[in-house]
Structures are given as structure tokens and as C-alpha cells.
Amino acid sequence: MDFTKLRRFKQALNAERCERILEEGSFGVMSVTGEGGYPYGVPVNYVYSEGVIYIHSAKEGHKLKAIRNNDKASFTVVLKSDVISEKYTTAYLSVIVFGKAVEVDGYDEKLYALRALAEKYSSTEPAAGREREIARYFDKTAIIKIVPEHISGKRGLEA
Numbered sequence: 001m002d003f004t005k006l007r008r009f010k011q012a013l014n015a016e017r018c019e020r021i022l023e024e025g026s027f028g029v030m031s032v033t034g035e036g037g038y039p040y041g042v043p044v045n046y047v048y049s050e051g052v053i054y055i056h057s058a059k060e061g062h063k064l065k066a067i068r069n070n071d072k073a074s075f076t077v078v079l080k081s082d083v084i085s086e087k088y089t090t091a092y093l094s095v096i097v098f099g100k101a102v103e104v105d106g107y108d109e110k111l112y113a114l115r116a117l118a119e120k121y122s123s124t125e126p127a128a129g130r131e132r133e134i135a136r137y138f139d140k141t142a143i144i145k146i147v148p149e150h151i152s153g154k155r156g157l158e159a
Contacts (some may be wrong), residue, residue: 013153
């Protein structure tokens with residue numbers, strides 16, 4: 001598929017900066033086709049690792065149902081958004097990913113993703129505590145993986 005190119009190409013971010021934003025962001029919005037064909041965008045915690053996005057989820061729910069029906073997804077991260085009132089604009093850094101979303105079913109990859117998520121969001125906690133939490137919730141948690149097909153980023157002129 002040909003993805004639409006940025007109209008304001010001077011504001012485009014290079015691939016390395018896009019990856020840094022994905023690594024640094026604390027949350028993103030996963031968008032899928034929901035019930036009845038309606039768009040469904042949901043804010044989620046995530047980790048970007050080894051070139052893919054991992055998201056934890058309950059074992060059942062709207063996200064999983066949607067990707068089981070249609071694996072196409074987009075994922076947006078806004079790292080910065082500062083209003084510049086006097087210029088009627090914002091300074092921002094954002095990335096959007098288009099790709100395929102699948103539920104991870106392999107034990108090793110699920111464990112890898114949970115460890116990466118725990119490290120990102122609870123790095124100040126002892127590793128043993130993170131491992132206990134992973135073991136406690138492993139069977140109750142699903143992992144969604146978004147495999148990027150296209151990544152683009154954009155910045156406000158002041159960012």
C-alpha cells in the first residue's frame with residue numbers, strides 16, 4: 001500500500017527521531033476498526049522494542065475483538081505539545097505508525113514484552129518485584145503486538 005506523504009514535508013521527522021519518540025513516549029493511542037465499522041481509538045501504555053510496539057490488555061475486550069476482525073491498526077504518540085498562543089499554533093512532536101496488530105501467543109515473546117513493559121513503567125522497583133508481578137498476572141494478561149508497515153513523524157515549527 002502507498003501511504004500518504006506529509007503535505008508539509010519540511011516538518012517531517014527522520015526515521016531515527018521517530019524511533020526515539022516511540023521509545024521515549026509514555027502513552028499512545030491505538031486505533032482500530034471497532035464494532036459496526038466505527039473507528040476505535042484507545043489510549044494505552046506501551047513499549048517500543050525490537051522495532052515493534054507491545055501493548056498489554058485484558059484477555060477479552062474491545063481491542064482484542066477488533067483486531068481479531070481486522071488486523072489493521074494505527075498507533076499515535078505525541079511526545080510534546082506546547083501551545084504558543086501569540087502565534088496561534090503549537091510546538092509538537094508526534095509519530096504515527098500504521099501496521100498489523102496481532103495477539104502474541106508465544107510464551108517467550110509474551111514474557112519478553114511483559115518484562116519490557118515492567119522495565120519501562122516500573123524501572124525503580126526491584127527486578128524481583130517486577131518478576132513477581134509478571135508471574136502473578138501472566139495468565140490474566142494478553143499482549144498485542146503492532147508490527148509497523150509505515151512510520152512517519154512530524155514536528156511543529158517551534159519544536
